[in-house]
Amino acid sequence: MLEVRDLSVSYGAIRAVRGISFSLGKGELVSLLGANGAGKSSTIKCIAGALKASGGTITLEGKDITTSSPEQVVRTGLATVPETRDVFPDLTVAENLMLGAYLHRRDVAGNRDNLERMHALFPRLSERSNQAAGTLSGGEQQMLVIARALMSRPSVLLLDEPSLGLAPAIVERIFEMIETLKKSGLTILLVEQNVNQALAVADRAYVMRLGSIVASGTADEIRSTSDLSAHYLGS
Ligand SMILES: Nc1ncnc2c1ncn2[C@@H]1O[C@H](COP(=O)(O)OP(=O)(O)OP(=O)(O)O)[C@@H](O)[C@H]1O
Numbered sequence: 001m002l003e004v005r006d007l008s009v010s011y012g013a014i015r016a017v018r019g020i021s022f023s024l025g026k027g028e029l030v031s032l033l034g035a036n037g038a039g040k041s042s043t044i045k046c047i048a049g050a051l052k053a054s055g056g057t058i059t060l061e062g063k064d065i066t067t068s069s070p071e072q073v074v075r076t077g078l079a080t081v082p083e084t085r086d087v088f089p090d091l092t093v094a095e096n097l098m099l100g101a102y103l104h105r106r107d108v109a110g111n112r113d114n115l116e117r118m119h120a121l122f123p124r125l126s127e128r129s130n131q132a133a134g135t136l137s138g139g140e141q142q143m144l145v146i147a148r149a150l151m152s153r154p155s156v157l158l159l160d161e162p163s164l165g166l167a168p169a170i171v172e173r174i175f176e177m178i179e180t181l182k183k184s185g186l187t188i189l190l191v192e193q194n195v196n197q198a199l200a201v202a203d204r205a206y207v208m209r210l211g212s213i214v215a216s217g218t219a220d221e222i223r224s225t226s227d228l229s230a231h232y233l234g235s
Pocket of ligand 1 (some may be wrong): 011014015018034035036037038039040041042043193
């Protein structure tokens with residue numbers, strides 16, 4: 001579904017991502033792990049079209065999206081939930097969700113079905129349909145940005161640090177929801193600091209350090225064979 005080959009990302013002289021390669025098969029949940037500054041968010045932003053690659057290629061379902069704009073990337077079937085968790089604060093929950101369906105705005109019946117699916121997945125959003133998104137709790141805003149991304153009907157979902165700064169009970173709920181999405185057949189790339197929880201839901205994982213991939217394998221292999229704390233904490 002998604003293939004990243006020799007991807008590099010630079011900010012001036014800073015080489016944030018140094019020729020990494022990885023892939024996601026259909027229906028796979030793959031986690032990208034690594035300490036602060038490892039290059040995970042830069043990788044995600046580049047795949048989403050928000051940052052220009054300085055080298056390498058990104059292919060989504062056989063289509064080269066390396067130089068695509070963010071809108072073209074969404075049209076090709078990839079939705080991103082950035083770690084910034086940016087809702088439109090003055091719009092209601094329902095309006096935020098409908099903005100996610102912008103590409104399918106003429107398919108009113110399809111959007112209604114999809115909205116019902118989101119309400120089943122996130123009952124809390126359903127109860128708060130008419131509430132301004134800016135007044136939601138952090139966990140509810142995270143649910144909203146995930147649901148909004150799903151309204152674009154992606155075949156691949158990129159999740160950047162969905163558990164960041166949330167209370168443990170909400171983190172549990174977010175991970176349960178990620179498992180539900182995985183069971184529905186969605187292909188997911190999950191960037192997480194929360195290694196144990198990420199490995200509990202992931203089929204495979206890649207560990208990044210200083211812009212490079214330093215370990216990869218199934219969740220069990222990563223747990224048992226790599227010195228995760230050295231890679232992860234940089235110690
Ligand atoms: N806009 C920017 N300008 C200059 N350097 C940047 C910029 N964004 C990121 N970097 C640098 O690129 C490197 C990788 O950062 P990135 O945010 O991709 O890492 P990360 O693994 O996502 O970290 P975190 O878990 O803290 O979000 C870091 O050294 C960071 O300082």
